[in-house]
Amino acid sequence: MKQFLWGALAAGLMSLNGGAAAQVGKTGDDRILAARDAVRNGDRASLEWLATGTEGHVLNPYVRYWLLFNKLARPEPPPADELADFFLREAGSMLAERLRGDWLRRMAKDGDWTGYLQLYPDLQAPDQELRCLNWTARLMTGDRSVLDEVARQWMELVDSHTACETALRATLSAGLVGADEVWWRIRRQVEGKNPGQARATLAWLPVGNAPQSAAFEQAIGSPAAYLDRLPPNFAVSRAGRELALAAIVRLARDDLAGAYGRLIRLQDRLETGERAYAYSALALRAAFAQQAEAVAWFQAAGNIPLTAEQRAWRIRSALRAADWPAVRQAIQDLTPNEQNEPDWIYWLARAHAAEGRQAEAETLYGRIADQASFYGLLAAEELGRPFAPPVRSGTITAADLRRAETDPGLLRALALFRLDMRTEGVREWNWSLRGQDEAFTLAAARIALDNGIYDRAINSAERGNPNGNFDMRFLTPYRQLIEPQVRSQGLDLSWVYGLMRQESRFVVPARSSSGAQGLMQVMPATGKWVAGKIGMSSYHLGLLSDPNTNVQLGTNYMRLILEDLDNHPVLASAGYNAGPSRAKRWRDAKPLEGAIYAETIPFDETRDYVKKVMTNTVIYAAMLEGRPQSLKNRLGTIAPRN
CATH class of the missing domain: 1.10.1240 (Methyltransferase, Methionine Synthase (B12-binding Domains); Chain A, domain 1)
Structure with missing residues (x-):
């Protein structure tokens, strides 16, 4: 009898394909990892076999999720009963939310719009794709109120997911938006990193109003040549003028002076609003390049509607020019939500103070002075309160x-x-x-x-x-390997921890999309360069994942760029993130307040990074040294560029 059972088992195993047979007997963590690999490899048989396991494991829901995800990708009808059972068993879980999203995308693909509308309300955090597909589902089932919603959000949907196109085009067809709104969408897409998005939008224009595709490609692909070959009658049509504007905007990305010169030559043949738009686009590029012309060009743009990015850079260009009335006016022209951001509350207070309205300034400082953020700390200092050593977190019961x-x-x-x-x-x-x-x-x-x-x-x-919770938020792990390196490099331990916290949150295997690795997110090329500088003959790429080597290379790099950048931690922090040459280039022809230097860094990531590193540094210093710290003193003044 026993021999018969073993023979039957062997025959059963042989009936499985090779992949599934290899999974027999896997238990515990091995079964979970095997299931993960099976879904990655599209190994349906192994996944189904592994999902039959009955052992208790905290990650069993993942095996079931992977199996159902796999089934949703198959051509046969989705297993509705199995999906409903999963939602019931895993109610409120992250996996239930993900699986709903997966099923909704399958319903949209199948055109099951009624089913989509039934399932969609159970989502807790739909992304833009699913929200737009919900608009499509409502349209397909006769709900025309969608069109009013889309019309109200038209300007915010410039870079929307392709799933939004059905609702956008239906809104246009219904006459709730017109050619002006389509041209504005095209303008914003041309301004962006991927002007090719505008190609699809051009097709939305009324017949006879859209430019030829070849002309559009020339305008954005070879803008200088296109502008120089414009016929005298280019301004007769809206399409001709818009293509000229598109060429000016694209040229400004690489040759701002050339774009401005051509605008001056052509502006008399543009309408008032079109000229204003061109100046707003040039002003943004000038602000990125930290050129003084930005302030005047924003003024030349007049009351033309600006994007959120342009509104912010209008303020930053005025800060860079120390034009406090212009700073105040630009902040007062923000939307109500933008005016409530700590950044602009602080700078509006500074503008009031510069113009002699100290009481108004102090009121604004008081609104953010209790926040443990870059501008919260600066506002508190303006009220005479440097950052004091924080109290410990509350007791955990x-x-x-x-x-x-x-x-x-x-x-x-x-x-x-x-x-x-x-x-x-x-x-x-x-x-x-x-x-x-x-x-x-x-x-x-x-x-x-x-x-x-x-x-x-x-x-x-x-x-x-x-x-609050500073002792939990500002940890000092790996101190036994960090502190000796900090001492040998003559660095500030608070600054090193402040930078490392921002780089990796102390995750040893952290790896960025650009290839930076480890606790200090050292780039491979940087690691090789630093290793050569310090005589580390045994260096190879794999050492970046070793915490000791990573910290050694990272702290040496911090010292090298600090010495190269006036021994100024703001410049060095910017240099660590974006490269020392950029940190030098972002200085001004005159001495610049450290906070203004940080605020006017043209890279969003680096601007946020420097603010957070310097804030972290002050908080770490207060905790490590046990005495109040000044962020304003650490920011100091940035010397002029050579």
Whole structure:
């Protein structure tokens, strides 16, 4: 009998394909990892076999999710009963949310718009694609109120997902927007990094109003030559003038002076609003290039509607020019929501103070002075309050700790981190903190810290209270290997920790999309260059993943660029992120206040990075040194460029 059973089992295994047979007997973490690999490789048979496992594992929902995701990708009808059962079993989970999104995309592909509308309300955080598909579903089922919604949001949908096109074109066909709105969309797309998006929008123009595609390609592909060959009658049609504007805008990206010169030559044949638009586009490019003409060109743009980016850079160009009345006016012209951002509250206060309205300035400083942010710290200093050593976080009760320790999402996240599935672990962790109170998030931070997951500890504590929990938010791990390197390089430990916190959140295997690695996010080319500078003959790329070597190379690089950049931490922080040559180029012909230098950095990532590194540095210094710290002093003054 026993021999018969073994023979039957062997025959059953032989009936499986090779991949599925290889999974037989896998249990625990091995089964989870095998299922992950099966879905990545499209190995349907192995995935189905692994999903039949009955052992208890905290990540079993992932195996079921992967199987259902795989089934949704198949041509046969989706398994509605299995999907509904998953939603019931995993109600409220991140995986249920993801699977709903997957099913909704399949419904849209199949044209099942009624089913889409039934499932969509259960989504908690739909992305733009799914929101736009919801508009399409409503249109396809006769709900014309969608068109009014789209018309109101037309200007915000310039870079929208392709799924939005159906609703956008239906709104245009219904007459709720017209040719002017289409041209504005084309203008904004031409201004962007991918002007090719405008090609599709050109087809939305009424017949006879759209320019020839060949002319459009010449205008954006060879703008200088196109402008120089314009016929005298180019301005007779709207399309001719718009193509000239498109060419000026594209030329300004590479040759601002050339674009301005051609605008001067052509502007008398443009309408008033068209000239104003051209000046607004040139002003933005001049502001990026930190050229003094930006202020005058923004003024020449008059009351033409500006994008959020242009409104911000109108302020920054006035700051760079120390034109405080222009700063004040530009901030007062922002939208109400923008005026409430701490950045512009602070700079409006500074403008009031510069113009002698100290009481108004102090009122504005007081609105943000309790925030532990770049502008919150600066505002507090204006009120005579340097940043003092913060108090410790509140006590974590046993009950709160138990709540977090037994939370299914956090348990799944911890298992994912253990299996080095960081992307999934971060998603699961963040989803589990949605809507939770500060006590829960602080307990979650403690659990992350106890498990050495420093980035989740920091982010969880910050989510609970962005103006408190400093001992959990500003950790000092790896101090035994960091501090000796800091001392040998003669660096400020607070600055090193402030930079490292921003670079990697102390995640050893962190790797950026550009290839930077490790605790200090050292680029491969930078690591090789620094290794040569310090005589590290044994260097090879793999050493970047070693914490000791990574910190050694990173701190040496910090010292080298600090010495090359006036020993100024603001310049060196900018140089660490964007390269020393750019940090030098962003200086002015005159001495510049450090805060203005930081605010007018033309790279969004680097501007945010420098502000956060310097804020981190002040907070770390207060905690490590046990005395009040001045952000304003650390920002100091940036010397003129040579």
